[in-house]
Amino acid sequence: MTIRQPKPLILLGLILVFFVIQNYLDIKSGELVSLAYESGWLLLGSFIILALYGMRKKFPFLPIGKTSSWLQLHLGIGLLSGYLFLVHSGFAWPQGSFEVALYFIYLLLMGSGFIGWFIMRWLPKPMRADVENLHPSRIPFRRSEILEEADALVLKVEEGALSERIIMGYTEVIRPFLNARPGLLHSKRHNELEIPTPIVQKLALYLPPSVLFSTESSRPFHKLIREKSDLDRMIVHQRWIRGWLFLHVPLTAVLFILIALHIFLVLGFSSGGAS
Amino acid sequence: MSSGHRGSFDSRKTRYLRPDKPWTCGRPGQPCSRGPSASGLCQNTDSECSPMHSEGWWRSKTVRSAFVLTLGLVLFAMTQNEGQIFQQEIFSPGPLSHAHGKLDCAACHSENLNSFGGLFANVLGGTHDNLGSQGCVKCHDLGDHSRKSHGLDPATWAELYPEKDISELQDETECAQCHQEHQSSGTFLNMNDRRCQNCHQEKFDSFSKGHADFSDSYGLKPRSFNFDHSTHSLRHFIEVPDQAPATCAGCHSLEVNTGAMSVLPFAESCGGCHSSEISGQGAQGKNQGIEIFKLPEVDFQTLNDHGLQTYSWAKYPEGRTNAWTKRWFLNGEVGDSFDQLSDLNLSRLERAPIERLKDVEDFVQLTQTEWAAALEEDLQQWVARWMSPTVADLSLDELSDLSGQFPHALLQFVQEQWFVAIENEEPLNLTVVDEVEQGKNSQDDMLAGEDDMLAGEDDMLAGEDDMLAGEDDMLAGEDDMLAGEDDMLAGEDDMLAENTAHSYGDRASEKRADEYRRFVTGVDWANAGGWYLDGPSLWYRPVQHADSFLKAWIELESRNENRDKFSGDILKELTGEYSAGRCQKCHVGLGIAGQEVNWGHEKEIKDLDFTHFNHASHVFNDEGRQCNTCHTPAETKSAGGHDWLSVSKESCLECHGQQIQQDCILCHKYHASPFIRELNTATMEIFKKK
Numbered sequence: 001m002t003i004r005q006p007k008p009l010i011l012l013g014l015i016l017v018f019f020v021i022q023n024y025l026d027i028k029s030g031e032l033v034s035l036a037y038e039s040g041w042l043l044l045g046s047f048i049i050l051a052l053y054g055m056r057k058k059f060p061f062l063p064i065g066k067t068s069s070w071l072q073l074h075l076g077i078g079l080l081s082g083y084l085f086l087v088h089s090g091f092a093w094p095q096g097s098f099e100v101a102l103y104f105i106y107l108l109l110m111g112s113g114f115i116g117w118f119i120m121r122w123l124p125k126p127m128r129a130d131v132e133n134l135h136p137s138r139i140p141f142r143r144s145e146i147l148e149e150a151d152a153l154v155l156k157v158e159e160g161a162l163s164e165r166i167i168m169g170y171t172e173v174i175r176p177f178l179n180a181r182p183g184l185l186h187s188k189r190h191n192e193l194e195i196p197t198p199i200v201q202k203l204a205l206y207l208p209p210s211v212l213f214s215t216e217s218s219r220p221f222h223k224l225i226r227e228k229s230d231l232d233r234m235i236v237h238q239r240w241i242r243g244w245l246f247l248h249v250p251l252t253a254v255l256f257i258l259i260a261l262h263i264f265l266v267l268g269f270s271s272g273g274a275s
Numbered sequence: 276m277s278s279g280h281r282g283s284f285d286s287r288k289t290r291y292l293r294p295d296k297p298w299t300c301g302r303p304g305q306p307c308s309r310g311p312s313a314s315g316l317c318q319n320t321d322s323e324c325s326p327m328h329s330e331g332w333w334r335s336k337t338v339r340s341a342f343v344l345t346l347g348l349v350l351f352a353m354t355q356n357e358g359q360i361f362q363q364e365i366f367s368p369g370p371l372s373h374a375h376g377k378l379d380c381a382a383c384h385s386e387n388l389n390s391f392g393g394l395f396a397n398v399l400g401g402t403h404d405n406l407g408s409q410g411c412v413k414c415h416d417l418g419d420h421s422r423k424s425h426g427l428d429p430a431t432w433a434e435l436y437p438e439k440d441i442s443e444l445q446d447e448t449e450c451a452q453c454h455q456e457h458q459s460s461g462t463f464l465n466m467n468d469r470r471c472q473n474c475h476q477e478k479f480d481s482f483s484k485g486h487a488d489f490s491d492s493y494g495l496k497p498r499s500f501n502f503d504h505s506t507h508s509l510r511h512f513i514e515v516p517d518q519a520p521a522t523c524a525g526c527h528s529l530e531v532n533t534g535a536m537s538v539l540p541f542a543e544s545c546g547g548c549h550s551s552e553i554s555g556q557g558a559q560g561k562n563q564g565i566e567i568f569k570l571p572e573v574d575f576q577t578l579n580d581h582g583l584q585t586y587s588w589a590k591y592p593e594g595r596t597n598a599w600t601k602r603w604f605l606n607g608e609v610g611d612s613f614d615q616l617s618d619l620n621l622s623r624l625e626r627a628p629i630e631r632l633k634d635v636e637d638f639v640q641l642t643q644t645e646w647a648a649a650l651e652e653d654l655q656q657w658v659a660r661w662m663s664p665t666v667a668d669l670s671l672d673e674l675s676d677l678s679g680q681f682p683h684a685l686l687q688f689v690q691e692q693w694f695v696a697i698e699n700e701e702p703l704n705l706t707v708v709d710e711v712e713q714g715k716n717s718q719d720d721m722l723a724g725e726d727d728m729l730a731g732e733d734d735m736l737a738g739e740d741d742m743l744a745g746e747d748d749m750l751a752g753e754d755d756m757l758a759g760e761d762d763m764l765a766g767e768d769d770m771l772a773e774n775t776a777h778s779y780g781d782r783a784s785e786k787r788a789d790e791y792r793r794f795v796t797g798v799d800w801a802n803a804g805g806w807y808l809d810g811p812s813l814w815y816r817p818v819q820h821a822d823s824f825l826k827a828w829i830e831l832e833s834r835n836e837n838r839d840k841f842s843g844d845i846l847k848e849l850t851g852e853y854s855a856g857r858c859q860k861c862h863v864g865l866g867i868a869g870q871e872v873n874w875g876h877e878k879e880i881k882d883l884d885f886t887h888f889n890h891a892s893h894v895f896n897d898e899g900r901q902c903n904t905c906h907t908p909a910e911t912k913s914a915g916g917h918d919w920l921s922v923s924k925e926s927c928l929e930c931h932g933q934q935i936q937q938d939c940i941l942c943h944k945y946h947a948s949p950f951i952r953e954l955n956t957a958t959m960e961i962f963k964k965k
Contacts, residue, residue, distance in 0.1 A: 095370060269384050
C-alpha cells in the first residue's frame, strides 16, 4: 500500500481551519447558546466542498489545480466534516426516524469514502501483478476462450489408467470453475499450485492434483485454471476498485436531498414558538 | 438500429474488446468505427449493434435511481397524515419527555406549521431562534422575565448588585438552549460548569479550590418562630423531663418530597407544653377571649333627664367602643351619626347641649335599627361590616375564616338582650359576671356570690371591693369583665336601684336573669372555642393552635392594601404579648403593618433562591453524619435571633471535592426566580388540543 505524501499547503490549511473552528466552537460552547446552527452551517459548507471534488473530475480541463490535490483536499475536509458531524449531532445517537436515516447515511457516505480511498491505495499494485496487458473489458471474452480451450483439451485426453478420473475431475470440478463468475471475494490460493485452494480440495476427491498435473496431457489444465483464477482475482479487484463509487456517489445524491430537507425542517420548526 | 436499442449482450460470446478504444463492435462480424456515445448508447444507426454500457453510465443510472427513490420517499413522508401536513412520527427528532408526550408540534412550535405555506414562510422569513420560548411559558409561567438571566428582572439585579454593571444581564436566553426536548434519555438538561463560567468570570478550579467561603448566614433561615434551643434544653426540659425530646427528631422531621428539614406540627412538638396557653389557661394563660364587638357606654341618665326618647341598650357597657365596632358603625347607615359624635364622651353627657344629645339619641336609635336589619342579612354581609372598606375580592374560604362561623342565633339573642324598645317587653338582661380563674371556682360558688352581690351582703363583693381598692390584676388589664364588674360593684349600686324606668332591668328582671346565670356563662361555654356573649360585648375565644379566625384577621389586617385607621388597633389586639391565642409568643413578626405574615418555617416563595440543599441525601442512612455534623450551637444568639452557628464550607468539603462530585449545579440553581417553584403546572389548554 502506498500513501502519497500530503501537500504541505493543503495540510497546513486544513490544520489551521480545524483549529479556527475548534476555537470558535470552544468559545461558543461556554455560552448559553446552541451550537447546532454554527456546526450545521459549517458541516453544510464542508459537504459542498467535498461534492465539488466530483464536479472537478467532470471538468478536467479547468485550470483549478491538479486532481491529486483536490483528492487530498477531499480527504482532509472529509476528516474535518466527520468531526463537525459529531459536534453537530452532540456526540450522541440520533433519536427520530428521519434523523437516524440522515445520521447513518452520512456515516455510510463517509465510511465508503475512506474505504474507497483505502482500496485505491491498496489494490492497484496487486491488480498489476495479476494479469498484465489485459484490459478489464476483455476479461469475459478471454474467460470464454479459456473454457473453449479446456473443452478441446479434454477431448484429447488419451485413454489410460487415469483418463476416467481426469474426465470426471474436469466435468465435476474444473469446467464448472472455468465457467463460473467470481463473487465479491476471491478464493484463497494454494501455495504450491497457485490455484484456488477449494479447487485443489475438490479435485483431490478424484485425483490428487499433484498427480493430475504431472502428466503432459493434463498439465495445460493447470495453466488454464491458474489463468482463470487470475482473471477472477482481477474481476474481484475491479469490482472493489470501481464498486465503492457505486455506493459513494449515489449516497451523495441521497444525502443532498436529506440535508436539504433537514435544513428545511430545522428552519421551519425553529422559527418562533407557539404563541 | 435506433439509439434506444439495448438488446442483450453476452461479452463471453463476442469479440467485443474495448469500448473506449478504436471500436470492435460486440456483435460478431460487425466491426464498428464509431463506438458508443458518452452515455454508452450505440451511435450506429445502420446496424443492430448494442455496446456494453460504460461504468459511468451505470453509475449515473444508480445515482438517478437513488435520487428518484429518495425523493419519492421524502414526498411520501410529506403527505398528510391525521390532519398533519406530514408524517409527524417520521420527522420527529426523537421521543418527547413523558410530561410532553401528549403534545403535538404546534403546542410548542409555531402554529404556522399547520400548513406548508406557513412552513415555507417560517423557513424564508422566520426568526430561526432555535425555538422560541413562547410555547414553554404558555404552561411554565416563569414570570415576565423568564428569558432574562436567571429569570430575574434586570431591576432586581440592579438592586442586588448596585455597584456592578448589569448591562450583560439584559440579554435573553431561550429555554431550549438548556432544556432539550426530543431526547430519549429524559434528562432534558444540558448544563455544565463552563456555561456558568461564561458569565461568572471569577473562575476558580473547583468547589474545594477557590470557591468563596459561605456567608455568615448560610444555613440560618430567617426566623419564623421565636424559639430558644438553649433555654429549652438547659432549663425547661430539665423542669419537665418527660416532655423533653431525646433527639433533634423530637421536634424536627425531614420532608421527603423536598428534602427540607421542618418542624413537626405544633401538637407533636411545642403543643405538649404550650397548648393550654392558647386557650388562656395554665401558668402562662392570660386572656381567654378577644372582644370583637363592644357597645360604647352611653349616659342614658342625662338623656332621660332631658326627656329624650331612648331605647334599650346593653347593660353595663364601660367606656368607649373598640376598633372592630367602630368599623361596624362606620360601614353602615349609622356611620355618619357615629362619626358626628367623635368629639363627645358618650358616657358623660351632662354638659352636652340638647342638640348633641339629640344626635346621641339618633345614634342609639340607628344602632338598634341596624342591628335589627343585620338579622335579615347573611353572614358575609355581617362579616364585611367589620372589615376595612378597602378589602375586596375575598374568597368564600377567607370570609368563612373571618366570620368564625358566627351563629345567627347569637345575633338574634343579642338583639333580644341589648335592643328591646322601652315600650316592648322587658329584656332578659342576661349580663354575665365573669371571673378570672373561672375554672378554679365552682359554678355554685359563683352563683351564690352573685346572689349575695345583689343583696349587698356578699363576701365576694367585699373581696372584690378590696381588690378594687388594691388595684390588683384588673389594673394589669387582664380581665375586662372584672373591670366592668368592679365598676359596677364600686359605683353603680345606685344604678341598680334606680334603673326601674329603663330597660337596664329592674329587680324583677334581674331575678329573671339570675335564673340564666345558673347556666354556664359565656367564656366557659366557649371552652371549645368560638363566639360568646358577655355583657355588652361579643367575644371570640380561640382554644387551639392555628385558629382560623385569628389567622385570617391577622393576615387581613397586616396586608397594606387592606388596612385602614383601625387596623393598627386590631392587630395590637390580636397580636399583643398577652392577647388571646398568644400567637405572638412564638410567631415572629406578627402585627407589623404591611408585613406579609409567614406562619410557617418554609422558605417564602417570593424569595430568590440560587442554591438548593437536600437534607435527605445527607442524613438518611448515614450513620456518620448527624445534625450536629454541620450545625453547631452558638454560645450567644446572633442578631437574627439564631442560637446556631452558620454552616461552614468546611463541613461540605469533608466529602465534596474529594470523593463526591462538586459541579456548580450540584448546589446552585440557574432559575433563581421564585416562579420556578411554581413550575410543573400546566394549563388545561393542553387537553383541548387532543
